[in-house]
Amino acid sequence: MLVSSRKRLLIVGHGMAATRLVRDLEEKSPGQFAITIVGDEKLGGYNRVLLSSLLAGESDEAALAMQDRSWYRQHDIQLIAGDAVCSIELDTQSATTESGRKLNWDYLVLATGSRAARLPIPGTDLDGVMTLRTLQEAKQLIARSRDAGNPESDKNAVVVGGGLLGLEAACALQARGMQVTVVHNESWPMNRQLDGEAGELLRRTLQQRGIGFNPEANCVRFEADATGETVSALLLADGRRLPCTTAVMALGIIPEVSLARQLDLVVERAIVVDKWLQTSDERVFALGECCQIESEMFGLVAPIYQQADILSAVLLYKATTGTERISPDVDNHASVLPHYQRQPLPTRLKVSGVDVFSAGMLASPDNSAPLRSMAMRDGRTGHYRRLWWRGSQLVGAVMFGDIGDSSHYLRMIEDGCKADSNPATLLAPSSRAAS
Numbered sequence: 001m002l003v004s005s006r007k008r009l010l011i012v013g014h015g016m017a018a019t020r021l022v023r024d025l026e027e028k029s030p031g032q033f034a035i036t037i038v039g040d041e042k043l044g045g046y047n048r049v050l051l052s053s054l055l056a057g058e059s060d061e062a063a064l065a066m067q068d069r070s071w072y073r074q075h076d077i078q079l080i081a082g083d084a085v086c087s088i089e090l091d092t093q094s095a096t097t098e099s100g101r102k103l104n105w106d107y108l109v110l111a112t113g114s115r116a117a118r119l120p121i122p123g124t125d126l127d128g129v130m131t132l133r134t135l136q137e138a139k140q141l142i143a144r145s146r147d148a149g150n151p152e153s154d155k156n157a158v159v160v161g162g163g164l165l166g167l168e169a170a171c172a173l174q175a176r177g178m179q180v181t182v183v184h185n186e187s188w189p190m191n192r193q194l195d196g197e198a199g200e201l202l203r204r205t206l207q208q209r210g211i212g213f214n215p216e217a218n219c220v221r222f223e224a225d226a227t228g229e230t231v232s233a234l235l236l237a238d239g240r241r242l243p244c245t246t247a248v249m250a251l252g253i254i255p256e257v258s259l260a261r262q263l264d265l266v267v268e269r270a271i272v273v274d275k276w277l278q279t280s281d282e283r284v285f286a287l288g289e290c291c292q293i294e295s296e297m298f299g300l301v302a303p304i305y306q307q308a309d310i311l312s313a314v315l316l317y318k319a320t321t322g323t324e325r326i327s328p329d330v331d332n333h334a335s336v337l338p339h340y341q342r343q344p345l346p347t348r349l350k351v352s353g354v355d356v357f358s359a360g361m362l363a364s365p366d367n368s369a370p371l372r373s374m375a376m377r378d379g380r381t382g383h384y385r386r387l388w389w390r391g392s393q394l395v396g397a398v399m400f401g402d403i404g405d406s407s408h409y410l411r412m413i414e415d416g417c418k419a420d421s422n423p424a425t426l427l428a429p430s431s432r433a434a435s
């Protein structure tokens, strides 16, 4: 009997991080590992970022695929879809799925992502109260918005959360013909990424599109219709009752760490990994939204793709050299292996016709050296931009309307280069041509 000498790599979770990891591994050293990926969603490895566009009717399901099924077959990768890993044993290096499959591994990667946060109020279990995290949920929301025969009042949607995801969901549901109201617990939408002035411009644009916006609102409970099963309204703390037959909670994400806790790995807000994606057990790794590096948590794909690139290099290095733990104390490791480096992350709202950009710092993390800022606004076009400096270094940018210079500002922030020119010159549209 032939016994394969390939190391067995088990990846739990088939989301964007896992898909990128296997692609990187196969590009760097095809066939090095006997890979199994287990994902609890039926369609594994799809582009979750496009769910807002799918909901808005701007892309279709076929566009979500990140990798053909045939690619996995060609690379001899075992895919298990629609089944969850429910327990893992470190002693026997094995895992069991809900359907009873037993899987053995030499290296284990946790790529379990996040779950959508839910409001801790009564009524979230009513039919029609949803989150937008999975393809299945996006399809359910599309189906709910399609109730063409119903009267207008039956097409009211409430979106709780005026961050990026909430606004994308609100605009998408509105594009599908629903009457949408956003409920937000802060003063302006996207308050984490925008200053008050840009937030106010965004709020006005949403309202001009017919989307209601309720700032500084607190939710009390979802109420049921006469059947007692389906949502009919959201009650706010100030007594207002917002009628709805669909409610989307877009409140952020909670890293999925239950398996890591079961394994007694070090977990804080997410699974703690070092800059080489190693957990507290040298055979187990984590990447994507389920992990944290120092205090940094993840909710965008750019840093997750950086992690996949690093982890593929680390796994290949460990498998070929027999190294147990990559360590900062070993000179060789630091020089031959890439490691995770924090980057300023740009934010763009994926809503057609609403151009918003934000990157870097808008406030000083400590109050020791407050940032300086300067804004430019064009009352005629409604365009606005504000830049932030620490000393002479550009550290943050917010743009609303004309975002043509966003890549230029992002590069300056990323490179940490000094903005020597006059701030007013840098603020002027297309300053890159002049500087």
Ligand SMILES: Cc1cc2nc3c(=O)[nH]c(=O)nc-3n(C[C@H](O)[C@H](O)[C@H](O)COP(=O)(O)OP(=O)(O)OC[C@H]3O[C@@H](n4cnc5c(N)ncnc54)[C@H](O)[C@@H]3O)c2cc1C
Binding pocket: 012, 013, 014, 015, 016, 017, 018, 038, 039, 040, 041, 048, 049, 050, 051, 052, 083, 084, 085, 086, 111, 112, 113, 114, 132, 133, 134, 165, 256, 259, 287, 288, 289, 290, 298, 299, 300, 301, 302, 304, 350
């Ligand atoms: C609507 C929407 C729009 C977004 N837009 C953007 C954007 O514009 N830009 C951007 O950068 N990011 C965006 N994001 C965020 C981005 O999609 C995530 O950062 C990325 O998908 C995280 O990848 P991941 O692999 O860590 O997690 P996920 O993609 O969530 O994958 C984890 C997978 O593991 C599965 N899983 C969990 N536990 C188990 C288990 N025990 N067994 C088996 N499977 C399990 C989960 O069900 C899931 O399928 C958006 C997200 C959403 C929902």
